[in-house]
Amino acid sequence: MRILVTGGAGFIGSNLARLLAAQHEIIVVDDFSSAHWTNLVDFHGDVLTLDLSADLAPLRRLEPCAAIFHQASITDTTITDQQRMMFNNLEGFRNVLDLARDWNSIVVFAGSASVYGQVPAPMKESTAPWPMNAYAYSKLAMERLADHYRQKLKNPIVGLRYFNVYGPGEDHKGKFASMIHQLAKQIRSGKRPRIFTAGQQRRDFVYIDDVVQANLKALNSTRSGIFNVGSGASYTFNQVVAELNRALKTDLQPDYFTNPYTFTQDWTEADLTESRRCLSYDPQFNLTRGIEAYLSTGRLGVSN
Ligand SMILES: NC(=O)c1ccc[n+]([C@@H]2O[C@H](COP(=O)([O-])OP(=O)(O)OC[C@H]3O[C@@H](n4cnc5c(N)ncnc54)[C@H](O)[C@@H]3O)[C@@H](O)[C@H]2O)c1
Numbered sequence: 001m002r003i004l005v006t007g008g009a010g011f012i013g014s015n016l017a018r019l020l021a022a023q024h025e026i027i028v029v030d031d032f033s034s035a036h037w038t039n040l041v042d043f044h045g046d047v048l049t050l051d052l053s054a055d056l057a058p059l060r061r062l063e064p065c066a067a068i069f070h071q072a073s074i075t076d077t078t079i080t081d082q083q084r085m086m087f088n089n090l091e092g093f094r095n096v097l098d099l100a101r102d103w104n105s106i107v108v109f110a111g112s113a114s115v116y117g118q119v120p121a122p123m124k125e126s127t128a129p130w131p132m133n134a135y136a137y138s139k140l141a142m143e144r145l146a147d148h149y150r151q152k153l154k155n156p157i158v159g160l161r162y163f164n165v166y167g168p169g170e171d172h173k174g175k176f177a178s179m180i181h182q183l184a185k186q187i188r189s190g191k192r193p194r195i196f197t198a199g200q201q202r203r204d205f206v207y208i209d210d211v212v213q214a215n216l217k218a219l220n221s222t223r224s225g226i227f228n229v230g231s232g233a234s235y236t237f238n239q240v241v242a243e244l245n246r247a248l249k250t251d252l253q254p255d256y257f258t259n260p261y262t263f264t265q266d267w268t269e270a271d272l273t274e275s276r277r278c279l280s281y282d283p284q285f286n287l288t289r290g291i292e293a294y295l296s297t298g299r300l301g302v303s304n
Pocket residue numbers: 006007008009010011012013029030031032033034035036050051052053070071072073074075088092110111112113114161162163164165166173
């Protein structure tokens with residue numbers, strides 16, 4: 001199958017592209033605004049450098065792709081320039097959906113658990129969303145746009161609301177990389193891990209292999225929809241520090257500081273009822289297993 005992976009030089013897109021490349025012809029599209037070339041060293045397919053919110057003419061000259069995994073997005077959640085956020089994330093997606101209409105492609109796209117904001121956990125897809133910043137709103141607007149395109153496309157459009165994804169290939173994201181990677185970096189450099197007071201915020205951390213699994217399952221979906229992709233459990237930052245100390249064989253206690261942001265989520269946790277039922281998604285990595293798997297790649301807490 002010919003498959004397009006947008007944002008394919010980024011964290012999630014590159015993991016997906018490398019795995020799919022073993023069996024399919026993969027074309028990566030990325031504008032390299034937040035990506036890192038090191039993510040593609042082991043990828044042998046075509047790489048097209050292009051801004052999806054601009055002119056897609058170079059893409060349209062390619063042979064049609066049967067499937068599109070759309071991962072491209074601004075992922076800096078602190079950007080307050082709403083025009084830039086909306087133009088990049090929503091108009092880029094609109095262009096991709098137009099392409100999918102012309103190509104008759106199945107579309108699987110990256111949504112985000114940020115649309116839940118302060119909704120009480122565990123979060124269900126049917127709950128009214130509560131986006132708390134421009135990034136979260138842009139992801140919600142993408143879901144609504146997908147809904148409008150359902151009638152126009154022959155094949156399903158599946159949106160995946162990722163929770164906090166961690167794994168190899170995320171270092172370029174800096175302060176937007178997972179807290180697991182950032183805290184591991186601090187620990188590896190001998191510093192006490194810095195977390196918000198008093199380490200009790202809870203997150204559903206989902207390992208990259210489970211996110212890739214969800215994407216592959218979504219490819220086989222016969223129906224459109226929006227589905228949660230998490231581990232189905234939540235862990236406090238104190239627990240993350242304890243797991244990292246165990247994995248890295250260190251004993252550095254948390255260095256607590258006051259949360260400077262007004263819009264952070266206190267407790268995220270995915271309700272996986274729908275994604276299990278409709279996609280047969282079955283996450284394999286709890287926090288301990290995920291951190292072990294990450295460590296075994298040699299990339300946990302390691303800079304590019
Ligand atoms: N990592 C997470 O925890 C997480 C959580 C929720 C949702 N997501 C979503 O998953 C997707 C992938 O995120 P990621 O963590 O891999 O981040 P990332 O920043 O590594 O990947 C995004 C990629 O998109 C590219 N890109 C951005 N705008 C583009 C444009 N206009 N044209 C072409 N390429 C463009 C960037 O260069 C980058 O390579 C994003 O849609 C993000 O919103 C990620």
